[in-house]
Amino acid sequence: MTQKVYKYVIVGGGVSAGYAAREFVQQGLKPGELAIFSTEEFAPYERPTLSKAYLFPEGAARLPNFHVCAGSGGTKQPPEWYTEHGIDLYLSTEVKILDVEAKSLTTSAGATYKYETVVVATGATFVRLADSGVPGADAQGIYYLREIDDADKLLAAIKDKKDGPAVVIGGGYIGLELTACLVKNDVKVTMVYPGPHCMPRLFTPELASFYEGYYEAKGVTIVKGPRATEFEKDESGQVKTVKLKDGTTIQADIVVVGVGAKPRLELLKGQVAEEKGGFKVDGFFKTSVPHVYAVGDIAAFPMKIYGDIRRVEHVDHARKSAIQAVQAIKAEEKGETIPEYDYLPYFYSRSFDLSWQFYGDNVGEAVTWGREAAQASSSKFGTYWIKDGKVVGAFLEGGSPEENKAIAKVAKEQPAVSSKDELLSAGLSFATTI
Numbered sequence: 001m002t003q004k005v006y007k008y009v010i011v012g013g014g015v016s017a018g019y020a021a022r023e024f025v026q027q028g029l030k031p032g033e034l035a036i037f038s039t040e041e042f043a044p045y046e047r048p049t050l051s052k053a054y055l056f057p058e059g060a061a062r063l064p065n066f067h068v069c070a071g072s073g074g075t076k077q078p079p080e081w082y083t084e085h086g087i088d089l090y091l092s093t094e095v096k097i098l099d100v101e102a103k104s105l106t107t108s109a110g111a112t113y114k115y116e117t118v119v120v121a122t123g124a125t126f127v128r129l130a131d132s133g134v135p136g137a138d139a140q141g142i143y144y145l146r147e148i149d150d151a152d153k154l155l156a157a158i159k160d161k162k163d164g165p166a167v168v169i170g171g172g173y174i175g176l177e178l179t180a181c182l183v184k185n186d187v188k189v190t191m192v193y194p195g196p197h198c199m200p201r202l203f204t205p206e207l208a209s210f211y212e213g214y215y216e217a218k219g220v221t222i223v224k225g226p227r228a229t230e231f232e233k234d235e236s237g238q239v240k241t242v243k244l245k246d247g248t249t250i251q252a253d254i255v256v257v258g259v260g261a262k263p264r265l266e267l268l269k270g271q272v273a274e275e276k277g278g279f280k281v282d283g284f285f286k287t288s289v290p291h292v293y294a295v296g297d298i299a300a301f302p303m304k305i306y307g308d309i310r311r312v313e314h315v316d317h318a319r320k321s322a323i324q325a326v327q328a329i330k331a332e333e334k335g336e337t338i339p340e341y342d343y344l345p346y347f348y349s350r351s352f353d354l355s356w357q358f359y360g361d362n363v364g365e366a367v368t369w370g371r372e373a374a375q376a377s378s379s380k381f382g383t384y385w386i387k388d389g390k391v392v393g394a395f396l397e398g399g400s401p402e403e404n405k406a407i408a409k410v411a412k413e414q415p416a417v418s419s420k421d422e423l424l425s426a427g428l429s430f431a432t433t434i
């Protein structure tokens with residue numbers, strides 16, 4: 001039997017895959033040239049929706065409304081879009097083997113395909129407490145979130161156990177967003193996280209105290225410090241309580257865990273170079289092996305603005321890295337070159353009626369402005385990070401699109417600043433007048 005050969009193959013069907021497909025089409029794609037393989041049963045969608053509007057009790061987001069590229073103001077790409085453009089979309093199809101020497105892949109159903117160029121976009125998966133041996137972590141009623149399937153299971157649990165209570169483990173953005181969704185669904189929530197405050201990798205203590213105060217005012221109980229060390233189940237295997245290291249026991253009908261993600265590296269492991277926990281790529285997302293590209297959460301790429309190599313798990317980078325890789329592939333075919341990837345880190349989160357954006361690097365000295373006035377959700381406040389006399393990072397809660405653009409410009413241009421007080425008194429106007 002002759003094997004099907006594709007000019008391009010994308011392995012993974014998430015955010016990067018969807019944006020890469022659109023870029024292939026925009027650059028000129030002939031029918032039958034591109035195939036996408038995804039373990040998910042849905043065409044690529046905007047994953048961040050899952051911890052936000054997908055879980056709302058009213059007006060919830062549902063497919064096809066959040067297929068890529070809806071999240072960045074583009075056209076939605078439902079499954080028909082792929083058909084119309086002659087793209088073979090293999091859904092519910094896991095790629096088990098990717099052989100970069102043979103330029104072939106094998107699916108879990110045993111089908112084998114050949115390709116000329118592959119873009120690997122397998123993303124990340126959640127870290128499971130059971131993997132680190134937490135007793136009882138295999139109980140029913142413990143939920144994680146990465147894909148629609150996970151979100152549907154959580155929704156069913158919310159409906160089933162309407163009055164909770166729930167324990168959310170983890171104080172990162174997933175924990176915070178999911179807590180907000182549970183509260184909107186009238187579920188009583190206790191958040192548990194180690195460390196001094198929520199979002200420790202980004203928030204300063206001042207920023208964190210605002211968000212923690214806001215959540216507490218919404219009825220959320222926050223337990224900081226002790227880790228969850230054990231889950232007790234009832235006779236049916238359903239979780240009943242969460243035990244913390246300090247001996248505290250919290251009753252829980254639902255447990256939601258958001259303790260981090262790990263990139264899915266299995267397919268290329270040992271075949272291409274790795275760095276910083278991801279696949280090492282250049283400014284065009286080429287791996288160490290010709291015709292093999294890695295994009296999105298799995299790529300460790302040169303962060304030109306800071307002169308180092310980083311791996312980033314943000315949706316904005318997933319979209320932009322995919323576009324960059326496809327442009328590089330098409331340019332190479334024409335014997336042309338494109339500029340290297342020049343990414344400005346950008347991350348955002350939304351919960352309740354809060355919404356923040358962050359651009360740049362959160363290194364050096366942090367200066368938080370407007371925090372004293374920030375009592376209500378309508379308040380605006382933010383943080384600048386100063387390194388070597390320059391502002392290198394900026395965070396803003398409640399900014400308008402223009403104000404968010406202004407803080408992005410600050411992080412990109414890194415203006416000099418004479419003193420911390422200059423930023424404190426100028427606040428947002430430091431950014432808007434640049």
Ligand SMILES: Cc1cc2nc3c(=O)[nH]c(=O)nc-3n(C[C@H](O)[C@H](O)[C@H](O)COP(=O)(O)OP(=O)(O)OC[C@H]3O[C@@H](n4cnc5c(N)ncnc54)[C@H](O)[C@@H]3O)c2cc1C
Nearest residue numbers: 012013014015016039047048095123296297313314315318
């Ligand atoms: C719930 C949630 C909320 C988020 N919210 C935000 C946010 O507010 N802001 C932000 O900046 N970022 C957010 N992120 C992060 C952002 O969604 C990711 O950075 C982005 O989705 C990464 O895109 P990707 O294409 O690399 O991976 P993914 O979108 O995860 O896609 C990977 C795809 O590959 C598939 N796959 C994996 N292995 C195989 C295989 N062997 N064969 C076939 N298919 C395979 C997976 O099933 C999946 O479909 C959020 C993430 C999650 C999980």
